[in-house]
Amino acid sequence: MSLLNxxxxxxxxxxxxxxxxxxxxxxxxxxxxxxxxxxxHHYGWNVAIFASLPALLVMVAFVLLQxxxxxxxxxxEISPELIESTGSRSLVMTQVQTISNGLEAAVENGLIAEENxxxxxxxxxxxxxxxxxxxxxxxxxxxxxxxxxxKTLKDxxxxxxxxxNILIVVISLAGLIYAIIRxxxxxxxxxxxxxxxIALLVAAASIAIFTTIGIVLSMTFETLRFFxxxxxxxxxxxxxxAANFRGGSALGVLPLLWGTLYISLIALxxxxxxxxxxxxxxxxxxxxxxxxxxxxxxxxxxxxxxxVYGLFALTxxxxxxxxxxxxxxxxxxxxxxxxxxxxxxxxxxxxMLIPFVSSLSDDxxxxxxxxxxxxxxxxxxxxSETVRQVILPAALPGVVGAILLAAxxxxxxxxxxxxxxxxxxxxxxxxxxxFINPFEIMTTITTRIVAQLTGDGAFNSPETxxxxxxxxxxxxxxxxxxxxxxxxxxxxxxxxx
Amino acid sequence: xTQTSLFTADARTTKRNRAEKRFKAYGLTxxxxxxxxLVYLLYTILSSGLGAFFQTRVTxxxxxxxxxxxxxxxxxxxxxxxxxxxANALYAELAEAGIETTMKEKELLGIISGRAPAELRSFVQxxxxxxxxxxxxxxLAGSFIDGYMKGRVVRENAERSKNYSIAQLDLVDxxxxxxxxxxxxxxxxxxxxxxxxxxxxxxGFGPAILGSLAMMIVVAGCAVTLGVxxxxxxxxxxxxxxxxxxxxxxxxxxxxxxxxxFGILGLSVFINYLGPISGDDWIKNNSAFVGGMVLTLxxxxxxxxxxxxxxxxxxxxxxxxxxxxxxxxxxxxFHHVLPLAAPGILTGSIIGLAQALGESAPLLLIGLVLxxxxxxxxxxxxxxxxxxxxMPAQIYQWSTRADPAFYERAWGGIIIxxxxxxxxxxxxxxLRRRFERRW
Numbered sequence: 013m014s015l016l017n018x019x020x021x022x023x024x025x026x027x028x029x030x031x032x033x034x035x036x037x038x039x040x041x042x043x044x045x046x047x048x049x050x051x052x053h054h055y056g057w058n059v060a061i062f063a064s065l066p067a068l069l070v071m072v073a074f075v076l077l078q079x080x081x082x083x084x085x086x087x088x089e090i091s092p093e094l095i096e097s098t099g100s101r102s103l104v105m106t107q108v109q110t111i112s113n114g115l116e117a118a119v120e121n122g123l124i125a126e127e128n129x130x131x132x133x134x135x136x137x138x139x140x141x142x143x144x145x146x147x148x149x150x151x152x153x154x155x156x157x158x159x160x161x162x163k164t165l166k167d168x169x170x171x172x173x174x175x176x177n178i179l180i181v182v183i184s185l186a187g188l189i190y191a192i193i194r195x196x197x198x199x200x201x202x203x204x205x206x207x208x209x210i211a212l213l214v215a216a217a218s219i220a221i222f223t224t225i226g227i228v229l230s231m232t233f234e235t236l237r238f239f240x241x242x243x244x245x246x247x248x249x250x251x252x253x254a255a256n257f258r259g260g261s262a263l264g265v266l267p268l269l270w271g272t273l274y275i276s277l278i279a280l281x282x283x284x285x286x287x288x289x290x291x292x293x294x295x296x297x298x299x300x301x302x303x304x305x306x307x308x309x310x311x312x313x314x315x316x317x318x319x320v321y322g323l324f325a326l327t328x329x330x331x332x333x334x335x336x337x338x339x340x341x342x343x344x345x346x347x348x349x350x351x352x353x354x355x356x357x358x359x360x361x362x363x364m365l366i367p368f369v370s371s372l373s374d375d376x377x378x379x380x381x382x383x384x385x386x387x388x389x390x391x392x393x394x395x396s397e398t399v400r401q402v403i404l405p406a407a408l409p410g411v412v413g414a415i416l417l418a419a420x421x422x423x424x425x426x427x428x429x430x431x432x433x434x435x436x437x438x439x440x441x442x443x444x445x446x447f448i449n450p451f452e453i454m455t456t457i458t459t460r461i462v463a464q465l466t467g468d469g470a471f472n473s474p475e476t477x478x479x480x481x482x483x484x485x486x487x488x489x490x491x492x493x494x495x496x497x498x499x500x501x502x503x504x505x506x507x508x509x
Numbered sequence: 510x511t512q513t514s515l516f517t518a519d520a521r522t523t524k525r526n527r528a529e530k531r532f533k534a535y536g537l538t539x540x541x542x543x544x545x546x547l548v549y550l551l552y553t554i555l556s557s558g559l560g561a562f563f564q565t566r567v568t569x570x571x572x573x574x575x576x577x578x579x580x581x582x583x584x585x586x587x588x589x590x591x592x593x594x595x596a597n598a599l600y601a602e603l604a605e606a607g608i609e610t611t612m613k614e615k616e617l618l619g620i621i622s623g624r625a626p627a628e629l630r631s632f633v634q635x636x637x638x639x640x641x642x643x644x645x646x647x648x649l650a651g652s653f654i655d656g657y658m659k660g661r662v663v664r665e666n667a668e669r670s671k672n673y674s675i676a677q678l679d680l681v682d683x684x685x686x687x688x689x690x691x692x693x694x695x696x697x698x699x700x701x702x703x704x705x706x707x708x709x710x711x712x713g714f715g716p717a718i719l720g721s722l723a724m725m726i727v728v729a730g731c732a733v734t735l736g737v738x739x740x741x742x743x744x745x746x747x748x749x750x751x752x753x754x755x756x757x758x759x760x761x762x763x764x765x766x767x768x769x770x771f772g773i774l775g776l777s778v779f780i781n782y783l784g785p786i787s788g789d790d791w792i793k794n795n796s797a798f799v800g801g802m803v804l805t806l807x808x809x810x811x812x813x814x815x816x817x818x819x820x821x822x823x824x825x826x827x828x829x830x831x832x833x834x835x836x837x838x839x840x841x842x843f844h845h846v847l848p849l850a851a852p853g854i855l856t857g858s859i860i861g862l863a864q865a866l867g868e869s870a871p872l873l874l875i876g877l878v879l880x881x882x883x884x885x886x887x888x889x890x891x892x893x894x895x896x897x898x899x900m901p902a903q904i905y906q907w908s909t910r911a912d913p914a915f916y917e918r919a920w921g922g923i924i925i926x927x928x929x930x931x932x933x934x935x936x937x938x939x940l941r942r943r944f945e946r947r948w
Binding site: 202209214216218219221223226227231233286287290292296297313318319320322323327363366395423461465466491494495 | 525528531535537538539540542543734738741742743746760762763767770771776777778810813837838863868869908916919920926934
């Protein structure tokens with residue numbers, strides 16, 4: 013019985029339980045609903061929950077346990093020579109698993125009889141072809157020991173699955189019977205049902221915590237594996253980035269960090285003045301009509317998917333800049349050699365960030381109390397003097413918070429830099445051109461994460477694992493910025509509420 | 510100070526007034542720049558992308574002679590023989606239209622897409638009853654000829670190009686005049702499969718649209734259920750304690766985590782950890798299921814924030830009334846608060862879905878791309894669990910290919926993507942307008 017069928021069986025038992033529970037409760041009240049403690053359907057749900065929930069929980073626990081224990085028990089019996097010759101334990105295990113899956117599929121497709129598997133031999137039969145025919149693709153050839161291990165694995169999985177099925181059916185039926193016995197007109201079924209539902213709600217709310225834990229743990233483990241293969245000091249303080257999937261890479265984070273910060277800086281240099289002035293105009297000068305049109309229009313810029321900005325940088329804005337600053341360009345200067353550059357990505361990203369700065373700043377400027385404006389006007393200040401000397405200083409912490417949030421967006425932005433900034437890392441020693449010149453190609457942390465993880469390196473190589481270290485760096489960087497920005501904004505909001 | 514009249518401003522006042530005007534002008538400029546950039550972006554999208562919806566085709570009658578087809582099927586390179594059939598038909602068509610040409614067969618076939626022989630062959634195989642008759646075909650023109658018709662390819666470059674010649678372009682002009690060669694609406698772009706690197710004229714967006722649909726089904730199912738459940742707990746039941754605080758902080762932080770980090774999470778948790786545990790291979794890294802799960806985690810904060818806001822907007826008097834009549838807390842929430850908050854929740858969910866639909870970075874990491882020219886999965890199981898792709902991922906794929914003709918496809922894909930996003934957002938606005946209740 014497969015996992016899916018087992019699941020269906022539990023659901024059928026639960027559905028059955030619902031009707032039994034409901035009718036039993038009504039019977040105990042002699043058909044008088046008013047004599048029941050809870051509504052009839054509560055009794056039904058109570059039985060259904062007891063028949064399904066414990067069984068489902070045990071099922072999940074059992075599957076996880078089985079996945080941990082069974083392959084390991086097989087792995088222990090594999091000779092060290094085989095592990096040596098294949099490369100690593102996990103590689104051996106993957107292959108054994110694949111063979112076992114393939115045998116399973118072959119039996120299902122009727123290519124081989126179940127009882128013939130035990131006598132299957134590498135010398136007499138082409139196991140790889142058999143598995144291939146069943147639709148499972150195997151990377152390497154099958155050797156005798158692997159086939160034996162695969163058979164053992166298959167047998168053990170079968171044994172465990174049998175125990176699992178019995179156990180779960182028993183638990184489900186036990187829950188059903190227990191709940192049915194408890195059902196009578198004075199039983200407080202509603203409380204039980206409601207508490208179970210609230211437990212489910214809590215579980216849903218905890219997903220946020222699990223996601224964060226998942227992010228941190230998954231990246232930390234892989235980063236630690238990376239640091240086993242590559243010295244941490246060279247990662248953090250290395251001034252050179254030259255990843256090479258054939259090995260011998262220099263994986264220093266500093267050039268990437270510099271590229272990321274440089275592009276973000278240019279993006280902010282575009283977004284902050286435009287966003288801030290737009291926010292000031294919208295909140296202080298604009299008529300209600302203009303405000304109701306201009307604000308949503310600007311916010312559309314934030315709703316456009318980043319891939320659109322990326323393509324815009326790649327096919328339109330990059331060539332435009334090249335036409336101005338490139339060889340034979342309109343300005344007659346030869347500053348640019350490629351459409352992709354720090355400036356291309358930075359400016360396009362800046363356009364995307366305008367609404368991030370303007371919307372939040374607008375809210376913050378609006379929350380400065382009117383009394384402060386009135387006081388300033390009363391002393392004879394013009395509107396712009398009021399803005400510059402009263403409102404902006406009062407709103408400054410909040411505006412800084414908004415800018416920091418925009419900065420965190422800029423640092424984590426991926427598609428624009430992947431398509432607009434190019435793939436070569438900054439080089440510190442050669443000439444200032446290679447790390448100061450905004451017309452040069454410069455790569456960022458996010459670009460490299462994409463490149464290293466979609467590249468064709470083996471998963472255990474430092475060149476691939478470095479992506480997790482980069483991801484963790486990025487996560488920490490943006491987290492710090494966010495926490496600090498939220499702290500500032502919240503503190504500021506409290507002051508004027 | 511000698512001046513005394515209040516009707517004429519003194520020097521300092523004029524200076525201050527000028528500063529005031531300047532300041533106001535800065536603000537107006539800033540807004541104009543923003544609006545201009547939006548308009549320019551939309552203009553770029555439309556002007557570069559609309560071309561993908563039109564395609565140049567050559568209309569010609571091809572006689573399907575039985576002997577020729579039998580001979581073609583016997584040959585080693587079957588499409589080569591079909592090429593010959595097409596070339597002969599084209600010569601005949603040109604002669605009929607009164608266009609004289611001395612062009613060699615190879616150059617003449619350069620006008621037609623490299624995919625045409627295969628197209629002809631599959632037609633013959635699917636309709637064997639048509640053999641012996643003459644059938645009218647609308648064959649795709651080659652990418653460069655199509656580019657010439659759209660203005661992407663210009664005559665001046667023809668001498669330097671290996672891909673097309675002046676003679677071809679002259680012939681194309683004549684064919685266009687005779688009505689053999691026409692630019693028409695290209696439904697195949699919306700419904701067809703992606704094509705190989707060498708034939709951008711045949712590339713379609715169909716599998717990507719379906720793949721995005723599969724992912725949206727997963728996201729709608731998971732993100733909305735989980736998001737609403739989490740919001741109900743936080744808004745209606747959560748006690749003021751440490752646990753609740755931790756959840757709140759987590760949600761607000763997750764909302765600002767870069768999307769690529771969710772891609773890394775998906776890669777390591779779903780593929781490297783849960784994949785082997787699941788045993789059979791239904792957690793493939795490029796399946797819509799995994800993509801949908803990653804996008805679910807990413808959009809969950811958006812949905813939660815929107816749902817909580819609409820739950821908060823339901824006035825306490827409703828809850829009090831229900832509780833006063835003897836409903837339990839849960840009954841109050843599920844029978845009264847939730848239905849009243851439903852329009853707001855729906856709006857928030859649609860906006861969350863729109864965000865997920867346009868997201869590309871995490872999808873690149875988990876490798877949501879199909880092989881070049883692959884068709885959409887053909888069974889429901891494969892649709893969710895097999896290799897799949899998504900609109901933004903396909904657009905990115907096209908943007909990395911060498912032939913710039915794919916840029917037009919990428920922009921065309923963006924138009925389709927934006928049409929979906931626009932529809933969703935308008936739907937959200939309409940729902941809000943129609944069902945929003947002011948208490």
